[in-house]
Amino acid sequence: MKLGTIGPWVVGLAAVAWVASSLLPAKPVRGMDVDAFGRLPVLEGGRIKPVDSVARNSLLMIRSQMSFRFEQEEGGQKRSHTVGADEWILDILFRPAVADAQPVFVINDPDVLSLIGQKLSQTNRYFAFRDIRPFLAEVQAQAAVAEPIDPKQRTRFQGAVVNLYQRVDLYLRLQNTVQVPGGKPLLEELAGATEPSARERHSLLAGAAFFRPLPPQGTQQANWHSVGEGLRDLAGGGAKDAGLTALARVGAAWTSADVPAFNRAVAELRAFGVAAKPEAVAQGDHEIVFNRVDPFYSGMVIYVAALLLVFASWLWLPELLQASAFALLLAGTVIHTGGLISRVILQGRPPVTNLYSSAVFVGWGAVVLGLILERMYRKGFGTAVAASAGFASLIVAHHLTGDGDTMEMMRAVLDSNFWLATHVTTITIGYSGTFLAGAIAIAWALRKHLAPKLLPATDKTLVSMAYGVICFALFFSFIGTVLGGIWADQSWGRFWGWDPKENGALLIVLWNAIILHARWGGYVRDRGIMTMAIFGNVITSLSWFGVNMLGVGLHSYGFMDKAFYSLSAFVGSQLLLMAVALAPRRFWLGAGRGDAGVGKATGAA
Amino acid sequence: MTETNTVRFAAHKLWDLLTSLKLTIVCLSLLMLLVVACTLAQVQLGTVAAVNLYMRSFLVWWQVPGTSWSLAIFPGGASVGLVLMVNLAAAQGQRLERSWKKAGIWIVHAGLILLFVGEFVTGVFQVETQLAIEEGQTVNYVENTRQQELAVIDVTDPAWDEVHAVPEGLLADGGVIPLPGTPVALRVRRYWENAQLSMPGPGFQPVANMGVGAGVQVQPLRTVSADDRSNVPAAVVEPVAGGRSYGFWLVSGLLGAPQQFIHEGRAYSLAMRPRRQYLPYSMTLKKFSHDVYEGTSIPKNFSSLVHLTNPGKGEARDVLIFMNQPLRYGGKAFYQASFGKNDTLSILQVVENPGWLLPYISCLLVGLGLLVHFGISLRRALRRRSAALEA
Numbered sequence: 004m005k006l007g008t009i010g011p012w013v014v015g016l017a018a019v020a021w022v023a024s025s026l027l028p029a030k031p032v033r034g035m036d037v038d039a040f041g042r043l044p045v046l047e048g049g050r051i052k053p054v055d056s057v058a059r060n061s062l063l064m065i066r067s068q069m070s071f072r073f074e075q076e077e078g079g080q081k082r083s084h085t086v087g088a089d090e091w092i093l094d095i096l097f098r099p100a101v102a103d104a105q106p107v108f109v110i111n112d113p114d115v116l117s118l119i120g121q122k123l124s125q126t127n128r129y130f131a132f133r134d135i136r137p138f139l140a141e142v143q144a145q146a147a148v149a150e151p152i153d154p155k156q157r158t159r160f161q162g163a164v165v166n167l168y169q170r171v172d173l174y175l176r177l178q179n180t181v182q183v184p185g186g187k188p189l190l191e192e193l194a195g196a197t198e199p200s201a202r203e204r205h206s207l208l209a210g211a212a213f214f215r216p217l218p219p220q221g222t223q224q225a226n227w228h229s230v231g232e233g234l235r236d237l238a239g240g241g242a243k244d245a246g247l248t249a250l251a252r253v254g255a256a257w258t259s260a261d262v263p264a265f266n267r268a269v270a271e272l273r274a275f276g277v278a279a280k281p282e283a284v285a286q287g288d289h290e291i292v293f294n295r296v297d298p299f300y301s302g303m304v305i306y307v308a309a310l311l312l313v314f315a316s317w318l319w320l321p322e323l324l325q326a327s328a329f330a331l332l333l334a335g336t337v338i339h340t341g342g343l344i345s346r347v348i349l350q351g352r353p354p355v356t357n358l359y360s361s362a363v364f365v366g367w368g369a370v371v372l373g374l375i376l377e378r379m380y381r382k383g384f385g386t387a388v389a390a391s392a393g394f395a396s397l398i399v400a401h402h403l404t405g406d407g408d409t410m411e412m413m414r415a416v417l418d419s420n421f422w423l424a425t426h427v428t429t430i431t432i433g434y435s436g437t438f439l440a441g442a443i444a445i446a447w448a449l450r451k452h453l454a455p456k457l458l459p460a461t462d463k464t465l466v467s468m469a470y471g472v473i474c475f476a477l478f479f480s481f482i483g484t485v486l487g488g489i490w491a492d493q494s495w496g497r498f499w500g501w502d503p504k505e506n507g508a509l510l511i512v513l514w515n516a517i518i519l520h521a522r523w524g525g526y527v528r529d530r531g532i533m534t535m536a537i538f539g540n541v542i543t544s545l546s547w548f549g550v551n552m553l554g555v556g557l558h559s560y561g562f563m564d565k566a567f568y569s570l571s572a573f574v575g576s577q578l579l580l581m582a583v584a585l586a587p588r589r590f591w592l593g594a595g596r597g598d599a600g601v602g603k604a605t606g607a608a
Numbered sequence: 609m610t611e612t613n614t615v616r617f618a619a620h621k622l623w624d625l626l627t628s629l630k631l632t633i634v635c636l637s638l639l640m641l642l643v644v645a646c647t648l649a650q651v652q653l654g655t656v657a658a659v660n661l662y663m664r665s666f667l668v669w670w671q672v673p674g675t676s677w678s679l680a681i682f683p684g685g686a687s688v689g690l691v692l693m694v695n696l697a698a699a700q701g702q703r704l705e706r707s708w709k710k711a712g713i714w715i716v717h718a719g720l721i722l723l724f725v726g727e728f729v730t731g732v733f734q735v736e737t738q739l740a741i742e743e744g745q746t747v748n749y750v751e752n753t754r755q756q757e758l759a760v761i762d763v764t765d766p767a768w769d770e771v772h773a774v775p776e777g778l779l780a781d782g783g784v785i786p787l788p789g790t791p792v793a794l795r796v797r798r799y800w801e802n803a804q805l806s807m808p809g810p811g812f813q814p815v816a817n818m819g820v821g822a823g824v825q826v827q828p829l830r831t832v833s834a835d836d837r838s839n840v841p842a843a844v845v846e847p848v849a850g851g852r853s854y855g856f857w858l859v860s861g862l863l864g865a866p867q868q869f870i871h872e873g874r875a876y877s878l879a880m881r882p883r884r885q886y887l888p889y890s891m892t893l894k895k896f897s898h899d900v901y902e903g904t905s906i907p908k909n910f911s912s913l914v915h916l917t918n919p920g921k922g923e924a925r926d927v928l929i930f931m932n933q934p935l936r937y938g939g940k941a942f943y944q945a946s947f948g949k950n951d952t953l954s955i956l957q958v959v960e961n962p963g964w965l966l967p968y969i970s971c972l973l974v975g976l977g978l979l980v981h982f983g984i985s986l987r988r989a990l991r992r993r994s995a996a997l998e999a
Contacts, residue, residue: 494943
């Protein structure tokens, strides 16, 4: 077989294999099977999820990373290793002193740093709870001043101190979920549950618990219980919760590094979960796969690789590299799609439920459209545009994960799978289309300036691709907008309320309609359409994220102040690209060489 | 050029303009600008005021700072919408081919016209009110939270109240307001669109000499329009009956205590309250539920179990109103909107819009039209491609 045929297959399958390799179970820590502990189902945020998800999301919120390097002294020698989320949560639950020494709080704000007696330094931005503890009262006092202020009105310091306080609060709640730090270990707590002095600790645990590890048992108890509630039941003369005992043994074994006891206790806990809630355990296992593969992150990496291959193909080995790039794009799409399907199954909801998932879905839509375009035109542009759109939107999604669990429960009014599936999905596909048209237009503009030779046929291909995609985007954004109106009519009693998010959607519809009418009327030609398509990126990004920053209206479900600068930078870059698209012919590298059939394009917009 | 020719020429020009695609693009662009302005203005003005200023108006007015002059500076949403509608209809008749090839576009444009009509109908006819109801309570009226009325209620008969309501607008106009069916007339002495009441301070000048209002100070406030705030109007009225004055009474929604005067053995109470509309049916709240996700305070659902009684139609049945599931009854739609008083008070948003079906029809038309049009285009493109490949 020739290299040209086999090469792309190898590249694509290698990418898939790379992702699949992440499914291998994690290495035991100090000989103990932390991975099995991570699989145990718990209830947090109204949703059943594996401990691993709680650990990952908490660590992500506190440290903005899902694992970290930590150097510790054990038996007189220094040992440096990577602490994963499961190991971290075990320490936070059962070895508070160890956890308190780990550098998990990231602090970048210089004023907050000076508040906790630290200086801004290049080398260290991570601090242990131990470092923060002496200043806790001060942090709390400052946060109490800042918290009542509307997030939009807060100064940078106020925002940062509230943020630190919330992370400390999360940390403390996690630490007080199973046992009171500095108090008795859970095993002793169980033995002395009926002591009068224990009552106070039971209430503390029940009130602070960040998650509930005890599944409902039989008919007597319908809800998931926290450790505090379990202890309270026991103190009140209830039967001993077998899960509680097993959990206590896990803690004791983890503290004393008793490998067989730890593995046995975790297995016991799992068996107990299987008996009480088999579907919760199964869901936990599925979610573990999702967590490990981290499909949207791996997808992002594969898209970048695909993009680089396309660029390389324009310089060297065009046939082979272009086909390989397409194979990579395909592999990325498979992973991306798998991730989406997994989310849908785990959440029992349509793909778009919040800002994060809208970014994932916008990217997916653009990639699939790009794939189709590539099959139709086979010039490599489809691959390039799809890969960059997929990469960009997954980057955006990656930066939207900071709020913790990305599969949170839907608030009452949004609790409608039918409308989430129709309105939200359609409108998001509309966003995908508009962005893809913009991306094609950018490719067109850059090509004009960079390509050494101008081929009118390629030009025409790009323009007709953009035109088709704009039609597609108009269709979906219009239908999506109107479906949104119908949902609003069903739930609030008005079809159209001029709410900012609705207006944003309307702007996309109007802009796409203007582009198409301007073309049909012959007022703009290739250059005009392409410039207008780039401006479509501006409008879509503003209506997607910008209106959330206004903080008014029914749709302000994801307020973000940090994103303001990124959004401004994006809008600025698009305006610059519009100028590039409009720059006269004499700036083109390939002007004069090759026949530019669209030399007289009108520069409207 | 003769005069008739000139007229004909001008008419021709106007027709050309009305049917031109340029006008469409100009209108769409103006609409975009209005939508952007309306969205940004909502931060300051609140939704209702911003929409009234930019979208539900024929002209956008700008008050010259420091003067009472207002200048029209931009066409409002209503004018742009109207022009766009005329343009659409005219272009349809004039320019677009009447052929199957354009069938999709025809349907789309018909749907769009209907959408505009729907928004006009909504703008003109839609009435939004509220029905606040506590568990066990029976209510047979809806209230307009943005408008107040002065209710003069004949409470002589303990079993039957006769209500005479004077809308806020009439009070604002001032003068003497007769109450039909009674010997009483109200002379409006003072009126404030938005006012706060407080305990009298130094230099207190009473505005009323009867009832609780005599000991209360009135502080005029600027009018507000933000969504979460409303104006609280106040007035001083002088009931006059049989040639006799019953003194000056202060009325405001902020005065809780009842105020009454007696004329010829009939007792009349005065109360400022949200404007009411009485219904020929009544609702009793049997149960309000506020469900949360286990172990969180994230709301999962709100629902009101209501008993609906309509003696006129002999109807009496239970209805469950919950999120995304309103009750449509008697031309009104009742939505679960809010709640209070420790989950025993349910607030239903009540919307009456005779044009509520229009957007549904129009979106069906537009969706269908776009599908037909893109289907036709796609078929043509594919045919062209296969022809090109064969060649």
